[in-house]
Amino acid sequence: EVQLVESGGGLVKPGGSLRLSCAASGFTFKNAWMSWVRQAPGKGLEWLGRIKSRSDGGTTDYAAPVKGRFTISRDDSKNTLHLQLNGLHTNDTAVYYCTTEGVRGVYFDHWGQGTLVTVSS
Amino acid sequence: EILLTQFPATLSVSPGERATLSCRASQSISRNLAWYHQKPGQPPRLLIYGASTRATGVPVRFSGSGSGTEFTLTISSLQSEDFAVYFCQQYNGWPPSITFGGGTKVEIK
Numbered sequence: 541e542v543q544l545v546e547s548g549g550g551l552v553k554p555g556g557s558l559r560l561s562c563a564a565s566g567f568t569f570k571n572a573w574m575s576w577v578r579q580a581p582g583k584g585l586e587w588l589g590r591i592k593s594r595s596d597g598g599t600t601d602y603a604a605p606v607k608g609r610f611t612i613s614r615d616d617s618k619n620t621l622h623l624q625l626n627g628l629h630t631n632d633t634a635v636y637y638c639t640t641e642g643v644r645g646v647y648f649d650h651w652g653q654g655t656l657v658t659v660s661s
Numbered sequence: 662e663i664l665l666t667q668f669p670a671t672l673s674v675s676p677g678e679r680a681t682l683s684c685r686a687s688q689s690i691s692r693n694l695a696w697y698h699q700k701p702g703q704p705p706r707l708l709i710y711g712a713s714t715r716a717t718g719v720p721v722r723f724s725g726s727g728s729g730t731e732f733t734l735t736i737s738s739l740q741s742e743d744f745a746v747y748f749c750q751q752y753n754g755w756p757p758s759i760t761f762g763g764g765t766k767v768e769i770k
C-alpha cells in the first residue's frame with residue numbers, strides 16, 4: 541500500500557523558512573515523479589512544483605508564484621521528498637500535500653494527509 | 662495560465678440520483694483533465710484521469726467525458742460516501758502548468 545507521510549509543518553513568522561519532508565513507502569520511490577500541492581484553509585488546490593526521478597534527470601519544475609522561493613529535492617536513499625520554503629508570506633498559510641504523479645500525465649494518484657504551515661506574526 | 666471553471670458551485674442531490682458536474686477550460690487542453698473528490702479533513706482522491714479513465718479502485722458509477730474545453734463528471738447513482746467537494750485539474754502543456762478548478766460541492770438534498 542502506498543503511504544506518504546508529511547512532516548515539518550508549524551507556525552512560522554513572515555519572512556521565515558521551513559523545510560517539509562514526505563516519507564514514502566509501498567512503492568519504488570526512486571522511480572517516482574513527485575509533486576507538492578497546497579490548499580489554503582477553506583480554499584482550492586494549488587500545484588507548487590515537481591521533481592522527476594533521478595533516472596529521468598531529477599529535474600524540477602515550479603509554479604510561477606513560488607519559483608525562486610520554494611525548492612523541491614529528494615533523497616532516494618531514505619525514500620524522502622523535501623520542500624524548502626523560504627521568504628514565507630501570510631498567504632502561504634496552507635496544508636501542504638506530497639503526491640505521486642501518474643504515469644500518463646501530471647495528475648496526482650496518491651496523496652499524503654498533509655502538513656499545516658501557518659505563517660503569522 | 663489555463664483557467665478552469667467548475668459549475669455549478671453547489672449541487673444538491675438526493676441519494677440514488679444522478680449527478681452531473683461540469684468543468685470548462687479557458688483554452689483547449691485535449692483530454693488532459695483529471696477529477697478528484699475531497700471529504701472534510703481528508704486529502705483529495707483521484708477519480709478520473711485522461712478525461713475518462715477511472716483510477717484504480719474507483720467505482721463504475723463515476724464516469725468522465727469531454728475533450729477540448731468542455732468536460733463532465735457523472736455519478737450515476739449517488740451513494741452517501743459521494744457527498745464531497747469535486748475538483749477538476751488540467752495538465753496540458755510543457756513545462757507543466759497545472760491548474761485546478763474552484764470545486765463543486767455535492768450536498769445532500
